[in-house]
Amino acid sequence: MDSSIIGKIEKARQYAEEKDRVNITSFTAKFQGNHNQYDVRLEEGAWRCDCHFFATRDVCSHTMALQRILDEMLTGDPEPVSIS
Numbered sequence: 001m002d003s004s005i006i007g008k009i010e011k012a013r014q015y016a017e018e019k020d021r022v023n024i025t026s027f028t029a030k031f032q033g034n035h036n037q038y039d040v041r042l043e044e045g046a047w048r049c050d051c052h053f054f055a056t057r058d059v060c061s062h063t064m065a066l067q068r069i070l071d072e073m074l075t076g077d078p079e080p081v082s083i084s
């Protein structure tokens with residue numbers, strides 16, 4: 001392995017410890033619930049989930065779980081309800 005790659009790996013290791021450097025602005029995820037799999041998305045800071053609960057409440061256990069998992073890497077504060 002050449003030395004420039006070794007330097008990058010070391011830098012990546014440091015960056016990975018500094019999560020506030022990263023702001024996730026959008027992504028898609030397959031979420032395996034207890035009964036079904038759901039498509040969860042974050043687009044421009046807005047959550048979407050194709051489960052029935054989300055359709056009526058604009059929030060659900062899947063979006064809240066992902067908010068917890070991603071926490072400080074999310075841009076701004078897309079959290080629609082308090083989950084603490």
Ligand SMILES: [Zn+2]
Pocket residue numbers: 038049050051052053054060061062063
């Ligand atoms: Zn959902």
